[in-house]
Amino acid sequence: MRVFFIGFGQAGGKIVDMFIEQDKKLGANSFRGIAVNTARTDLMGLKNIELRDRILIGQTMVKGHGVGTDNVTGARVTADEIDSIISAIDSRGTHDVDAFVIVAGLGGGTGSGGSPVLARHLKRIYREPVYALGIIPAPEEGRLYSYNAARSLTTLVNEADNTFIFDNSAWKNEGESVKTAFQRLNNEVVRRFGVLFRAGEVGRMGVGEMVVDSSEIINTLRGGGITSVGYAISEVQSKTTKERKGFLGGLKDKFGAKREANEEVLLGEDRSAKIVALVRRAMLGRLTLPCDYSTAERALVLLAGPPDEMDRKGVEKAKSWVEENIAGVEVRGGDYPVNSEYVAAVVMLATVGNAPRIKELLDIAKETKEDVIKSKEKKTSMFEEGIDPLFE
Numbered sequence: 069m070r071v072f073f074i075g076f077g078q079a080g081g082k083i084v085d086m087f088i089e090q091d092k093k094l095g096a097n098s099f100r101g102i103a104v105n106t107a108r109t110d111l112m113g114l115k116n117i118e119l120r121d122r123i124l125i126g127q128t129m130v131k132g133h134g135v136g137t138d139n140v141t142g143a144r145v146t147a148d149e150i151d152s153i154i155s156a157i158d159s160r161g162t163h164d165v166d167a168f169v170i171v172a173g174l175g176g177g178t179g180s181g182g183s184p185v186l187a188r189h190l191k192r193i194y195r196e197p198v199y200a201l202g203i204i205p206a207p208e209e210g211r212l213y214s215y216n217a218a219r220s221l222t223t224l225v226n227e228a229d230n231t232f233i234f235d236n237s238a239w240k241n242e243g244e245s246v247k248t249a250f251q252r253l254n255n256e257v258v259r260r261f262g263v264l265f266r267a268g269e270v271g272r273m274g275v276g277e278m279v280v281d282s283s284e285i286i287n288t289l290r291g292g293g294i295t296s297v298g299y300a301i302s303e304v305q306s307k308t309t310k311e312r313k314g315f316l317g318g319l320k321d322k323f324g325a326k327r328e329a330n331e332e333v334l335l336g337e338d339r340s341a342k343i344v345a346l347v348r349r350a351m352l353g354r355l356t357l358p359c360d361y362s363t364a365e366r367a368l369v370l371l372a373g374p375p376d377e378m379d380r381k382g383v384e385k386a387k388s389w390v391e392e393n394i395a396g397v398e399v400r401g402g403d404y405p406v407n408s409e410y411v412a413a414v415v416m417l418a419t420v421g422n423a424p425r426i427k428e429l430l431d432i433a434k435e436t437k438e439d440v441i442k443s444k445e446k447k448t449s450m451f452e453e454g455i456d457p458l459f460e
């Protein structure tokens with residue numbers, strides 16, 4: 069799938085920068101990306117997005133200093149400067165793009181407010197689907213972040229064709245602060261969505277046994293709403309293992325991630341059963357948004373790994389297992405070969421009906437709104453009565 073990423077705000081910019089880094093390393097050329105921000109320093113910190121593709125907006129209003137977690141200003145600035153954002157996207161070339169993906173932290177100001185505005189305009193202008201990948205804040209970040217995220221998400225689900233969610237609080241470790249976890253969390257995001265969004269692209273290793281075309285991803289996402297993604301990997305144990313480097317394993321090595329406890333060694337025989345087990349682990353393990361998977365309306369099962377580890381029967385069985393476990397009956401799937409020491413399974417659970425974290429976020433937002441109204445009513449001032457100001 070050819071994806072045009074727009075990283076909006078600080079989190080969005082950093083994550084898109086990593087998608088582009090991954091793409092460059094693989095020599096894949098599947099991803100294109102720009103970063104949009106109201107803060108100059110955030111844009112300067114990027115490494116892989118070309119300078120001309122880093123778009124600073126809102127200069128007259130916030131002078132390059134960001135919108136300070138005010139997403140209403142983020143939305144306003146974006147609406148005011150939508151033409152320059154669209155022309156930057158156009159100048160990068162869109163004729164061969166399969167989808168747009170806007171990436172943003174929904175708890176802040178710029179990305180949170182700007183993403184729904186951009187989604188609306190992209191949808192108006194282009195025929196290709198527009199997705200969002202929204203990072204939701206951990207409750208410990210404070211009520212303002214949850215309130216922002218709830219407002220942004222409520223708007224996004226009506227503007228974007230589908231919204232993938234990554235929940236910071238589900239991914240940070242016990243006792244770890246969200247901020248120190250960012251690099252690791254971003255790596256988790258890019259690993260999962262990199263495998264998913266690269267599906268259907270013909271790599272150096274040729275095409276898969278059961279090719280997943282970008283239209284299968286698009287059809288799976290057609291119902292809108294929010295989507296969660298599961299992921300699991302298995303190390304390949306074969307004589308050629310040592311010679312394999314690259315995509316899945318390479319990324320893992322690069323970020324020095326420890327081998328996950330539940331990884332298993334895939335031994336050539338009984339591949340089909342092992343693929344089913346891998347897909348089960350992907351769906352039953354930690355999802356990007358923890359949710360009740362049985363409420364998903366559609367799903368996509370994707371396997372990526374060395375060609376001799378792929379197995380048509382295994383993919384079929386895994387699809388049936390997923391179908392038995394979700395609400396809907398539409399389950400698509402397939403595989404694609406990559407040069408790697410790992411086999412990766414991705415399960416995309418589309419249009420999820422029940423996710424406790426989203427409910428919690430919306431509840432916090434409702435309470436916050438009520439409290440803001442109450443505190444405005446209660447507000448007292450020492451300078452209310454008696455003396456008239458010089459002018460009104």
Ligand SMILES: Nc1nc2c(ncn2[C@@H]2O[C@H](COP(=O)(O)OP(=O)(O)OP(=O)(O)O)[C@@H](O)[C@H]2O)c(=O)[nH]1
Binds near residue numbers: 204251
């Ligand atoms: N996963 C992840 N989350 C991040 C990262 N940076 C910020 N966040 C989260 O994103 C939210 C804040 O969004 P930012 O992207 O920093 O804000 P912004 O869009 O730049 O908006 P302003 O700074 O207010 O102008 C918070 O909930 C943070 O926890 C990151 O690198 N990775």
